[in-house]
Amino acid sequence: MKKTSFLFFLLFICQHISAQYPEYGLHIQSYPLQAPDFTSMVLEDGKPIPTLGEKIVLKFNIWVRNDNVFGTVFRIITNTNKNIDLMFSVGENDKRFPILVTGDAVNPIPKEVRRETWLPIELTLQPKDGQITLEYDSVQVKTSYKDLIDVQNLRIAFGYCPFDKFTLGDVASINLKDIRLNRNNKDIRFWKMARHNNNVCYDEISQAPATGKNARWIIDQYISWKPIYHKEFKSSPSIAFDPTIGTFYMATDKNKLYVFHSEEYITDTITIKGGEFVANYPNQLIYIPERQQLLSYNLNENIYSAFNPTTQTWEGNQKVSKDHDYWNNTIVYNPSNESLVSFGGYGHYHYNNELLISFPWSENKPQTKINLTDIHPRYTMASTIVGNTLYIFGGRGCPSGRQELSPRNYYDLYAVNLLTQQVNKLWEYTTTPENGDFQPGENMVYDDEKKCFYFFCSQQGGMLMKAGLDKPGFEPMSLPINLKMESQYIYSNLFYSPQQKKLYAVVHQAEVSGEAALNIYEINFPPISVQAFKQNLNEMEERQNGGYTIWFIAGGVLLLIGIGILFFYLRKKKRQEEMTFAQKESENVPQELPASAVRIPEINDIPISIATPEFNNYDLSKSCVCFFGGFKVIDKEGVDITYLFTPTLKALLILLILYTGKDSKGIIGHKLIQLLWYDKTEESAKNNRNVYMSKLRGLLEKVGDIKILNQNSFWSIQFEDGTISDYLEALRLYRENNSQNLERLLELLLSGVMLPNMEIDWIDTFKNEFSNNTIDLLYRLLKREDLSETLRLKIADIMFQHDYINEEALCVKCRILCQQGKKGLAKTVYDTFCKEYNSSMGTEYKYSLMEIIEGKTLDQ
Numbered sequence: 001m002k003k004t005s006f007l008f009f010l011l012f013i014c015q016h017i018s019a020q021y022p023e024y025g026l027h028i029q030s031y032p033l034q035a036p037d038f039t040s041m042v043l044e045d046g047k048p049i050p051t052l053g054e055k056i057v058l059k060f061n062i063w064v065r066n067d068n069v070f071g072t073v074f075r076i077i078t079n080t081n082k083n084i085d086l087m088f089s090v091g092e093n094d095k096r097f098p099i100l101v102t103g104d105a106v107n108p109i110p111k112e113v114r115r116e117t118w119l120p121i122e123l124t125l126q127p128k129d130g131q132i133t134l135e136y137d138s139v140q141v142k143t144s145y146k147d148l149i150d151v152q153n154l155r156i157a158f159g160y161c162p163f164d165k166f167t168l169g170d171v172a173s174i175n176l177k178d179i180r181l182n183r184n185n186k187d188i189r190f191w192k193m194a195r196h197n198n199n200v201c202y203d204e205i206s207q208a209p210a211t212g213k214n215a216r217w218i219i220d221q222y223i224s225w226k227p228i229y230h231k232e233f234k235s236s237p238s239i240a241f242d243p244t245i246g247t248f249y250m251a252t253d254k255n256k257l258y259v260f261h262s263e264e265y266i267t268d269t270i271t272i273k274g275g276e277f278v279a280n281y282p283n284q285l286i287y288i289p290e291r292q293q294l295l296s297y298n299l300n301e302n303i304y305s306a307f308n309p310t311t312q313t314w315e316g317n318q319k320v321s322k323d324h325d326y327w328n329n330t331i332v333y334n335p336s337n338e339s340l341v342s343f344g345g346y347g348h349y350h351y352n353n354e355l356l357i358s359f360p361w362s363e364n365k366p367q368t369k370i371n372l373t374d375i376h377p378r379y380t381m382a383s384t385i386v387g388n389t390l391y392i393f394g395g396r397g398c399p400s401g402r403q404e405l406s407p408r409n410y411y412d413l414y415a416v417n418l419l420t421q422q423v424n425k426l427w428e429y430t431t432t433p434e435n436g437d438f439q440p441g442e443n444m445v446y447d448d449e450k451k452c453f454y455f456f457c458s459q460q461g462g463m464l465m466k467a468g469l470d471k472p473g474f475e476p477m478s479l480p481i482n483l484k485m486e487s488q489y490i491y492s493n494l495f496y497s498p499q500q501k502k503l504y505a506v507v508h509q510a511e512v513s514g515e516a517a518l519n520i521y522e523i524n525f526p527p528i529s530v531q532a533f534k535q536n537l538n539e540m541e542e543r544q545n546g547g548y549t550i551w552f553i554a555g556g557v558l559l560l561i562g563i564g565i566l567f568f569y570l571r572k573k574k575r576q577e578e579m580t581f582a583q584k585e586s587e588n589v590p591q592e593l594p595a596s597a598v599r600i601p602e603i604n605d606i607p608i609s610i611a612t613p614e615f616n617n618y619d620l621s622k623s624c625v626c627f628f629g630g631f632k633v634i635d636k637e638g639v640d641i642t643y644l645f646t647p648t649l650k651a652l653l654i655l656l657i658l659y660t661g662k663d664s665k666g667i668i669g670h671k672l673i674q675l676l677w678y679d680k681t682e683e684s685a686k687n688n689r690n691v692y693m694s695k696l697r698g699l700l701e702k703v704g705d706i707k708i709l710n711q712n713s714f715w716s717i718q719f720e721d722g723t724i725s726d727y728l729e730a731l732r733l734y735r736e737n738n739s740q741n742l743e744r745l746l747e748l749l750l751s752g753v754m755l756p757n758m759e760i761d762w763i764d765t766f767k768n769e770f771s772n773n774t775i776d777l778l779y780r781l782l783k784r785e786d787l788s789e790t791l792r793l794k795i796a797d798i799m800f801q802h803d804y805i806n807e808e809a810l811c812v813k814c815r816i817l818c819q820q821g822k823k824g825l826a827k828t829v830y831d832t833f834c835k836e837y838n839s840s841m842g843t844e845y846k847y848s849l850m851e852i853i854e855g856k857t858l859d860q
Contacts, residue, residue, distance in 0.1 A: 025177035048153035071170030238285035275314030377401030441492035629752025666716025
């Protein structure tokens, strides 16, 4: 099976050898912006990163921009408050050179800064002897820095340094990516600076956060609308689009026609020489590619006027005379019978549900009006024609059609057979959308390959969404534009150009006075799911259809599949070794377990025969769900599939495991709904539960034989032979009293604290109980004199993870380090403890280091 997986990836690389990967990285903003707008990015959320007295290597790549080649690239602050910096400085003739700064000493790097290309940088720190080596763009410099000797931890900031008393005013304009942190020749962190959640990027080894301010992510360009046109008009224009050449037409009256060429970003103005422009309200203009014709229309009076580019005239001569009743209708061209198909709209205080079929090029076919009674009257809906079917999505209206009777937003999808006028309701989304209500733009774009629709909507000032044919709901396919939509009249539409392989969004806003503004944006097609660029943040709610990152950019421009999987595949052989180090990096977060679920054995009554802390009782490299050291799921092939678990799926799995550990029956159904879908109606919540249970079962099949059981309204989870949950295994060991179980338990606990970075109320209850019980267990273990010093040190480290001002752990660690002749390390441990103690308790720690070493503290 492993050979098969390797051959798959080899085949993948061969197939896509010429494909470009999307650009990614962090764009660090600096001058000419103001200092409050500078970008900062601190590793490990600004928390100290332990050196363990070992060699530390920091690797990353930078792209130096021309904005401001001066100032800080990174700043490292030691636990002794000394700095190590990489900066750009100015030399003769205004040339720019990198410098390595240690304290106040400057170490020049004899190479002018190269710009607009990716440069590798590697910094090596040796706490044992104070040696520093910097490799910058193939040039190596070495220096000795005595203040680095015996340094115990480091804080690292790129861009603007936010650490108190260590800020600097000048920041270099760079792009940053692929930050690796290596300790003792083993990678412990890898921040790719690609997928992210707002200002946070998690490393791909242990999910430690790099937290930014004013972060601007390069990869977001693939899910961001690019503004390409803005114009203000004295009267509202009608807009049409020619998809064959990517050209927009904008007409305000019969006198002028504005033509915007999206590929060249050029606008032409055509002075109309005659004829009537028959639109009697904005957006009664359409371009028909099949006829290569720009057509203005008036649905109320069933009159039409085509534009003749040769004579620069409108060919119709009939003047409009009536007010219109079809504000914000949706209209599409049906090539099968050369008709215009309109649905809905608003006029004279009423919404309508009229299906209006018009034949502009046939005088013998009358306009047809049919009330689709199966669809509530509405306006601002989206539509498209696929074959002989008209699809209609969403809108705003009410059953009676009367404006004064509580209009509402609709999130439903209908299929209308244009041959029989039969209406089929495909689905309806009944809850308020995430991030609030919205109305879609006039048209949808159908993707035949993926069997889905794309539409532009008003949510968060403009966003692209995707909707399927058979599944209620929609998925964000772009970041929001955040355009202020506060005008009296708002119209938007979505267009697709196969030639340019782009989607275009048009937003038209007008006031009562008639003054209007038009904005046009573009994004590549096919669009990419926003979820593909996000890492799972537990604070965020589930985004529908989120999943494994598959990045498609059409037309041979960009194609990326499986960067994450490939990376984890190549690293899986190292995971067992890294777990020992990852546990030391976990945050000091309380852990979870109900007291009723676990009874700690009385250690003093149990023989202990632990000779070494390097256990090998468990294989957590495959078929496992891990809580210790961070949430992680490894499938039966040894591939890390944690990224497949969206926030809701992750919460559901954690909930089942926690409550199964508390009581083998699991969790009662209504309690499960109360915790995960408290904001939904009972019917909707049950539907969500069933959908996500099905998704979870599918993912767990990848892991192995893991069953989700539903018995007597209780939900539980069962791990069969060949699979393991480290948390449930720890609970089993807690409940049994023998020395072999203690060895196994310590092996699990050495992996790290449970579920760090997860802060949800119902999880915290479990975490706190488990943390308290674990500290009690470890406290009693430390009282035993027959444990090795190495093991006692590791137990003390575990205790610090659960309680960073635990005095028993401090005493044990400092005494053993002094006995081993590592007095400098003991002093650093003590100083760090005192600082944390003072910060937490608001008072100085009362015992000196000498009193701790001599046993005059807790022994008294």
